Amino acid sequence: MIVRLLNEAGTQVFQEYLADLRGGLQNPMPAGLLNAEQFTQETAETIFAESKAFHSRFDAAVYLDSIFNSVSDSVLEEPGLWSWLSVFYFDQLCPPSRDGTRQPGEDYRYILTTDYRSYYRHLLAGPFRIYHAQRERGRLLLTNPVDKPGDINEQLASRQDLVASPGIMEAADLLYFSGAENTPKKGVAGKRPGNLRRFVTVVQQLDLTYDLYLMTGPEILRLLPSEFDRWWGSAEHAPSSSARNG
Numbered sequence: 001m002i003v004r005l006l007n008e009a010g011t012q013v014f015q016e017y018l019a020d021l022r023g024g025l026q027n028p029m030p031a032g033l034l035n036a037e038q039f040t041q042e043t044a045e046t047i048f049a050e051s052k053a054f055h056s057r058f059d060a061a062v063y064l065d066s067i068f069n070s071v072s073d074s075v076l077e078e079p080g081l082w083s084w085l086s087v088f089y090f091d092q093l094c095p096p097s098r099d100g101t102r103q104p105g106e107d108y109r110y111i112l113t114t115d116y117r118s119y120y121r122h123l124l125a126g127p128f129r130i131y132h133a134q135r136e137r138g139r140l141l142l143t144n145p146v147d148k149p150g151d152i153n154e155q156l157a158s159r160q161d162l163v164a165s166p167g168i169m170e171a172a173d174l175l176y177f178s179g180a181e182n183t184p185k186k187g188v189a190g191k192r193p194g195n196l197r198r199f200v201t202v203v204q205q206l207d208l209t210y211d212l213y214l215m216t217g218p219e220i221l222r223l224l225p226s227e228f229d230r231w232w233g234s235a236e237h238a239p240s241s242s243a244r245n246g
Contacts, residue, residue, distance in 0.1 A: 001034070003047040003067075005080030006087070010039030011111060014083060018104045021094075026101050033087045040084065044075050049085065054092060057149070058142035060124060061131035068128075079112040082125045086110035093123045093147050120157045123147060130163060137169040137217075140177045140184055151189035152176075155196050159204075168203055170217025171224075175199065175231040185231065194228040202228075 006014060013030050020027060033039050049067055054060040064085075068076060075081065086093055086109075094104045104110070108118040112125050120126045123146060130138040141157055144150040149157075162168050176188045176196060188196050206212060206223055221232070 001049055001051070001088070003043055003049050003081065003088075004035060004040040004084050005043055005078055006033065006083040007039060007041050007080060010036075011080065011083055013039060014087060015107055015111065018107055018110065021102050021104045024101075029087065029090060034084070041080070043078070043081065045071055047071060047075075049088060051088070054089075054146045056142060057127040057144055057146050057153075058131065058139055060089075060146045061127040061138075061142055064124065064128045065132050068132075079114075082112040082122055083110065085124050086122075089124065089146075095147060116160065117158075120153075120160070120163075121149065123149070126153070126157060130157065133164065134166065134169045137166060137173050138163075140169075140173050140188075143183050152184055152196060155189060155200060159200060161207075162200065162203060165213045167212055167215040167217050167220050171203075171220040172196070172199060172217075174217050174221060175228060192230075194224075194231050198227070199224075 010033055014033060017027070017030055047067055052063070054063065090110075093110060094102050096102050106118070106121075107113075108115070108121050109123050112122050113119050120129070126149065127142050127146070130141055141153045141163075144153070156172065157163055175194075176185050176199075177183075178185050202224060203212065203220070206220075210223065212220055221228070
């Protein structure tokens with residue numbers, strides 16, 4: 001299907017639909033939100049999207065990156081684009097529960113906002129931006145189902161300066177992602193010493209002294225205190241304790 005943009009009227013209708021769902025009215029998606037002229041408009045560049053199932057946020061991000069491969073940034077920054085995609089993939093972004101009801105949560109999950117406190121929470125734009133910038137380095141934040149961003153995403157993606165750094169994202173991946181199981185290691189978002197929340201705190205402190213943006217993941221790992229040693233495990237490129245202390 002050719003991708004379109006939700007215009008102001010379409011966005012308002014979509015917002016009203018989300019509000020109805022939150023209020024207990026379980027109506028179908030309003031007709032015409034995908035292609036009616038009164039609710040949508042053409043994009044500046046032609047984009048095709050397939051109706052397909054995403055097994056994870058990573059899967060969705062990879063697919064979106066593929067269809068946006070030659071699309072200009074100005075088009076990708078259009079809020080209406082992401083709102084339209086939210087309508088197109090709504091059954092995956094807000095699947096019905098066993099009793100058939102939908103619990104959509106906040107509007108920012110479907111309608112892109114420029115508010116730094118919530119823009120990363122968009123269920124499609126969020127994972128796309130992480131993957132587009134970091135590729136495999138961002139997989140730690142992208143293993144959950146597309147409708148459930150999870151605690152790991154919340155702890156790290158909310159810090160734009162950290163997510164934009166290749167070295168920091170590589171370090172986080174080396175510490176906390178299990179390549180063998182293709183999933184985050186157990187306890188990453190919990191209370192164990194050296195957990196992700198602690199990593200964010202320490203990295204922000206180190207950034208006051210070091211230019212972490214110019215460093216690689218292993219170089220950043222060498223700066224971390226010993227509480228993170230337990231997470232290195234079998235990380236292929238993680239430095240040894242002697243290398244870190246030397």
